[in-house]
Amino acid sequence: MDFFERQAQAQRNTTLLVAYFVLAVVGIILAIHITFSLILGYDWTNWEALGWTALGVCAAVLVGSLAKMAELASGGRAVAAMLGGVPVDLNTTDPAERRLVNVVEEMSIASGVPVPELFVLDEKGINAFAAGHGPGDSAIGVTRGCVERLTRDELQGVIAHEFSHVLHGDMRLNIRLIGVLNGILFLAVIGGILMRLSIYSRGGGSRRDGGASVVAFLALGIALYIIGWIGVFFGKLIKAAVSREREFLADAAAVQFTRNPDGLAGALAKIAKFSSRLQNPRAEEASHMFFGNGVGDAWMLWFATHPPIDVRIQRIAPGFDLEAAKKAIPVPPRKPAYSEPGKMVAGGRLAEMMMPGQPQVVVAAALLDSLPESAKTAVHELHGAMCLVYSLLLSEDEAIRERQLALVEPTCRSETTAMHATRGALTSAQRLAIVDIAVPTLRHLSLEQYQRFRETVRGLVEADGEIHLFEFTLQKILVRHLDLYFSDQTGPVVRYKSLIPLLPETGVLLSALAIAEGGDADARKAAFSAGVRELLVKPAAYPLECGEAIDLAAFDAALEKLATAAPDVKRTILTACGAVVETGDPANDTQIELLRAIADALDCPLPPFLRTA
Numbered sequence: 001m002d003f004f005e006r007q008a009q010a011q012r013n014t015t016l017l018v019a020y021f022v023l024a025v026v027g028i029i030l031a032i033h034i035t036f037s038l039i040l041g042y043d044w045t046n047w048e049a050l051g052w053t054a055l056g057v058c059a060a061v062l063v064g065s066l067a068k069m070a071e072l073a074s075g076g077r078a079v080a081a082m083l084g085g086v087p088v089d090l091n092t093t094d095p096a097e098r099r100l101v102n103v104v105e106e107m108s109i110a111s112g113v114p115v116p117e118l119f120v121l122d123e124k125g126i127n128a129f130a131a132g133h134g135p136g137d138s139a140i141g142v143t144r145g146c147v148e149r150l151t152r153d154e155l156q157g158v159i160a161h162e163f164s165h166v167l168h169g170d171m172r173l174n175i176r177l178i179g180v181l182n183g184i185l186f187l188a189v190i191g192g193i194l195m196r197l198s199i200y201s202r203g204g205g206s207r208r209d210g211g212a213s214v215v216a217f218l219a220l221g222i223a224l225y226i227i228g229w230i231g232v233f234f235g236k237l238i239k240a241a242v243s244r245e246r247e248f249l250a251d252a253a254a255v256q257f258t259r260n261p262d263g264l265a266g267a268l269a270k271i272a273k274f275s276s277r278l279q280n281p282r283a284e285e286a287s288h289m290f291f292g293n294g295v296g297d298a299w300m301l302w303f304a305t306h307p308p309i310d311v312r313i314q315r316i317a318p319g320f321d322l323e324a325a326k327k328a329i330p331v332p333p334r335k336p337a338y339s340e341p342g343k344m345v346a347g348g349r350l351a352e353m354m355m356p357g358q359p360q361v362v363v364a365a366a367l368l369d370s371l372p373e374s375a376k377t378a379v380h381e382l383h384g385a386m387c388l389v390y391s392l393l394l395s396e397d398e399a400i401r402e403r404q405l406a407l408v409e410p411t412c413r414s415e416t417t418a419m420h421a422t423r424g425a426l427t428s429a430q431r432l433a434i435v436d437i438a439v440p441t442l443r444h445l446s447l448e449q450y451q452r453f454r455e456t457v458r459g460l461v462e463a464d465g466e467i468h469l470f471e472f473t474l475q476k477i478l479v480r481h482l483d484l485y486f487s488d489q490t491g492p493v494v495r496y497k498s499l500i501p502l503l504p505e506t507g508v509l510l511s512a513l514a515i516a517e518g519g520d521a522d523a524r525k526a527a528f529s530a531g532v533r534e535l536l537v538k539p540a541a542y543p544l545e546c547g548e549a550i551d552l553a554a555f556d557a558a559l560e561k562l563a564t565a566a567p568d569v570k571r572t573i574l575t576a577c578g579a580v581v582e583t584g585d586p587a588n589d590t591q592i593e594l595l596r597a598i599a600d601a602l603d604c605p606l607p608p609f610l611r612t613a
Helices: 003-040 047-071 076-082 095-111 144-149 152-167 170-204 207-258 261-273 283-289 309-316 322-327 358-370 373-378 382-393 398-407 410-425 428-442 447-462 469-487 500-516 521-535 552-562 567-583 589-601
Strands: 085-087 117-121 128-131 139-143
Touching (some): 003 047, 003 170, 047 170, 076 128, 076 139, 076 283, 095 117, 095 358, 117 144, 128 152, 128 283, 152 261, 170 207, 170 283, 207 358, 261 322, 309 322, 373 410, 382 469, 398 410, 428 589, 447 469, 469 552, 500 521, 500 567, 500 589, 521 567, 552 589, 567 589
Parallel strands (some): 117 139
Antiparallel strands (some): 085 117, 128 139
């Protein structure tokens, strides 16, 4: 299953979620209506009473769902906070946490997404989760047991599994699922509240004046609590229905990522030996998000959110001896062998790249290893990360650079200037890697600080009167993900399920990529035509022309509209874009940067391009 099929499956699971949700609500309405008809003595075929019951139940369910969705509006960090997660200091000196940060940053660069926020849960069980509305507000949480008990290979397998959820649209469904389930469980909560209130009232109230009403409230509370278990039943069924198969797929994606099935299998074996259970009382709400079963075992397979561990291991590593692994002494952490930077640079069919694999992980590790130590330290500090971003946008022209520095905060000017002096040694890939790593650090800005930072970035980009492609790419990737975070947006809604109404915007993208190829008019036309052929439209019916220059305003507007396309439409658009880039031999850095910005804007992160030199 490729990237776009996973995205489409996530949407189908959303449809399944809605269907189960409707069944649960209908079941609750009928149960309450029939119960009230028996208690109050009216005919259960009284449609007016049924209508009022339906209205009351729907209102309660809506309030419960909206309240929980509002609580989780800020995305992954809200889920992490709910589970007691503590943010990891990205400059930590703790060896286990340092290893965790390195693994997450490698996976982030390898998959083409900004580094998620990282949290550690003070739990002995071995577990992890990914949460958020999309890559822009994602968070990864791992338990203390996961950090301390797993080897590096095992930890890499777990993190690769969680990155699969980040990439493939699973997180948004998981967040919605928590909100929906809170709605259908809300009646049971109300029933519990009524029971407690009636018991307290009975202890301190007047028998003569309040006895009857207390009994009525107690009976109502018991009825609602019992009927609320219809919601509990459907809630567990929903979580199991959308969770189990996705765990198998995420396991397979993790093995594709790392090319090391024994690493992931070893982590699962340690869960079997120790435990993945969490003690946090709210773990049940997020049980479908965890890498391993975070709560008690289900009493029926239908309600199990995770497949059995031995089955998961056999799927990814058929020869793995689970019993022997459980008896073995854990091996100490080891540092993986890094390949030299530059051994793999560009190339490969786009469709094959949307599901990143072990080569991208190797390149990401090499890329991180090749960054100057000063940059790696600075990017994990708020002040240093801001200065690094500013330095990447400074002009080589001294007069323009002076105007730009006047826009930078006085406290940042000297450090920005010093960083600019050494940036010439950085490749384009290294610069974009720095931007990806800087995102979680910059999320620690206050809203007011971020607004100033955003304005400064825009001013630096526009200071010379023109916007270059690298500046545009950097600004697009950085601002998009930070805007999602600071505005609590949940990403674009699908509005287009057909390519036809999006052909003009698609033509703008193909034209920009063809122009970025840098060849003569014939070469640009050939590259553009290669992309158009992938769209599978008749040229006579839908004529598309390659322009002479890139209009970045039109390009930006096109991206905004194309971001609302369905996954299958995005697949076609990005395949066409890939065909334009692949026409050039070799693809140049400008095209690669632009293509990665396009993919990022369409919520289809693109890993580093690979080609053996």
